[in-house]
Amino acid sequence: MILDVLTSAAGPMLERSRPLPICVSGEVSIPGTMSIPLFPNIRWEYLLVQTNSGFSVAENYYPSSSSAIMELRRISGFTWEQLTRLFGVTRRSLHFWASGKPISAANEEHLQHLLATVRSVDRGDAGENRSLLLGALPDGMIPFDLLVAKEYDKVLERLGPGTVRARPRVTMLSNYARTFRTPRRPNEMVGALQDSVHIQKGRLLSATAIRTKRRE
Amino acid sequence: MSQLDKDSADVQRIDNALAEWRQGDIALGEHWFTHVADPSKALTVESGQAKGELQSITSEVEGLVVLTQSCDIVRSCVKRPFLEVAPLVKVATLSLKQIERGLRPAYALVPATADAALVADLDRVMTVEKAVAVDWKRTQGCRTDAEIHAFAQALTRKRARFAFPDDFTQLASALQAYLQEKHDKLTKEGSALRALREIRVRAAPSWDASKIELFFWFIRDETDLERKPWDSLLEAWLKLMPIGDHFTYINGMVVLLEDLTAKDYVESDPLDLDHLSGHDI
Numbered sequence: 001m002i003l004d005v006l007t008s009a010a011g012p013m014l015e016r017s018r019p020l021p022i023c024v025s026g027e028v029s030i031p032g033t034m035s036i037p038l039f040p041n042i043r044w045e046y047l048l049v050q051t052n053s054g055f056s057v058a059e060n061y062y063p064s065s066s067s068a069i070m071e072l073r074r075i076s077g078f079t080w081e082q083l084t085r086l087f088g089v090t091r092r093s094l095h096f097w098a099s100g101k102p103i104s105a106a107n108e109e110h111l112q113h114l115l116a117t118v119r120s121v122d123r124g125d126a127g128e129n130r131s132l133l134l135g136a137l138p139d140g141m142i143p144f145d146l147l148v149a150k151e152y153d154k155v156l157e158r159l160g161p162g163t164v165r166a167r168p169r170v171t172m173l174s175n176y177a178r179t180f181r182t183p184r185r186p187n188e189m190v191g192a193l194q195d196s197v198h199i200q201k202g203r204l205l206s207a208t209a210i211r212t213k214r215r216e
Numbered sequence: 217m218s219q220l221d222k223d224s225a226d227v228q229r230i231d232n233a234l235a236e237w238r239q240g241d242i243a244l245g246e247h248w249f250t251h252v253a254d255p256s257k258a259l260t261v262e263s264g265q266a267k268g269e270l271q272s273i274t275s276e277v278e279g280l281v282v283l284t285q286s287c288d289i290v291r292s293c294v295k296r297p298f299l300e301v302a303p304l305v306k307v308a309t310l311s312l313k314q315i316e317r318g319l320r321p322a323y324a325l326v327p328a329t330a331d332a333a334l335v336a337d338l339d340r341v342m343t344v345e346k347a348v349a350v351d352w353k354r355t356q357g358c359r360t361d362a363e364i365h366a367f368a369q370a371l372t373r374k375r376a377r378f379a380f381p382d383d384f385t386q387l388a389s390a391l392q393a394y395l396q397e398k399h400d401k402l403t404k405e406g407s408a409l410r411a412l413r414e415i416r417v418r419a420a421p422s423w424d425a426s427k428i429e430l431f432f433w434f435i436r437d438e439t440d441l442e443r444k445p446w447d448s449l450l451e452a453w454l455k456l457m458p459i460g461d462h463f464t465y466i467n468g469m470v471v472l473l474e475d476l477t478a479k480d481y482v483e484s485d486p487l488d489l490d491h492l493s494g495h496d497i
Contacts, residue, residue: 066471066475067472067475070471070475073477074475074477091467092467095450095467095468095469096447096450096451098469098471098475099434099446099447099450099468099469099470099471100445100446100447100470101447126477176361176362177361179362180361180362180365180366181365182413183413183414183486184317184318185399185410185412185413186395186409186412186413186414186415186487187395187396187399187400187409188317188318188319189318189414189415189486189487189488189489190388190391190392190395190396190415190487190488190489190491191319191392191396191489191491192319192320192321192488192489192490192491193314193319193320193490193491194320194321194322194490194491196322196339197307197308197311197314197320197323198305198306198307198311198323198335198337199305199306199307199308200261201275201276201277201278202261202262202275203262203275203276204262204263204265204266204273204274204275204276205248205274205275205276206273206274207255207263207265207266207267207268207271207272207273207274208271208272208274209268209269209270209271209272210252210270210271210272211270212270
């Protein structure tokens with residue numbers, strides 16, 4: 001379900017050029033304002049902001065568990081094994097969470113805290129972040145262990161804010177360009193037929209002997 | 217005769233003649249194609265009509281299609297003297313549809329000749345010097361970005377298609393059968409399969425290791441307005457591929473393209489397999 005939502009503050013006078021949040025089912029939040037729960041039992045996945053030049057994903061949004069896990073992995077640079085140690089679950093569990101399997105409230109809370117923490121200390125490079133989070137601090141503490149212990153504030157305090165450079169804005173590809181860049185559908189990719197099906201003309205126009213010298 | 221001087225008028229004439237040609241363009245007036253064969257061990261109807269041992273066999277075809285990349289076509293013939301061409305061949309309507317859907321990687325659709333059911337036979341490639349093409353009548357083969365891209369993709373797939381190990385092909389056969397059987401059904405499985413844009417598989421530490429961990433990326437479309445039960449579907453798909461002595465760990469995830477890192481993408485291969493009944497054809 002796609003919903004266009006206007007805040008009460010904006011009202012009917014909202015200009016079209018102002019970011020207009022649109023969500024795909026669930027809960028809407030407008031950056032800098034409170035969240036609006038629409039369907040409390042349904043997790044939303046996208047918060048798109050419409051601007052004069054099209055749509056973009058809103059910044060600083062509160063993501064679903066699936067995308068939070070993937071973002072945590074992407075920013076932290078942690079391996080799946082390291083991520084499992086953060087939650088005390090198997091790799092398989094983590095993969096299923098990321099594929100949409102419901103996650104317990106406690107793990108959800110831990111996940112969102114972890115994500116908020118790594119976002120805050122993000123140095124803009126997954127490898128650097130991983131080294132930072134796995135390395136021993138002067139006081140002997142290891143940020144990773146603090147994250148496991150849910151001591152998020154201590155990680156923030158010790159590592160300080162990140163220094164991420166803003167990514168340059170990129171215009172979304174047109175639907176046409178995205179469509180022809182989409183690979184062939186999986187069912188077509190697993191059904192390749194290799195027999196020869198063209199109509200053989202079978203007509204020889206000429207044959208010329210080739211003389212070759214073979215090296216022994 | 218000696219090689220043309222790079223500043224000669226002939227070189228200029230060849231370069232000018234080729235300046236408009238692009239990959240996928242066709243020469244409908246050229247009905248010949250040459251390959252090398254040994255008629256004493258003939259493998260084709262045409263070489264069976266010749267005699268002797270090693271022969272340059274020229275046979276009749278419906279036309280030629282240029283496979284060389286556009287930038288190499290227009291590069292001076294002094295630096296790039298060759299063109300690669302494939303023969304245009306006629307196919308039945310059903311085969312044409314299959315080629316259009318990418319089900320026959322040995323052929324490439326040429327949009328300009330699709331109405332005449334003429335396609336590029338990628339199994340055969342002939343190299344000609346650019347001077348040979350100077351008098352060819354050019355017909356534009358692909359007209360839009362999408363057509364140009366699709367033709368280039370067909371060439372890439374023909375040459376760069378990853379050859380999965382036989383036991384992997386065997387392992388994946390149940391998933392493959394499931395995909396082919398359920399895809400068009402009006403069921404939740406069919407709907408979910410139609411919402412997948414790509415399946416990729418990663419083998420660690422490598423495909424030639426004695427024990428391999430497999431990871432499947434089921435990449436879904438961005439829009440999932442019906443909220444499909446991806447986790448239970450994933451579980452069902454993974455159950456189709458039991459672990460064994462060689463593939464000791466099999467797992468996967470349903471993700472969006474933006475969830476994958478570039479590393480995930482380059483470390484995996486698209487699941488591109490022959491039709492189950494087509495292995496021995």
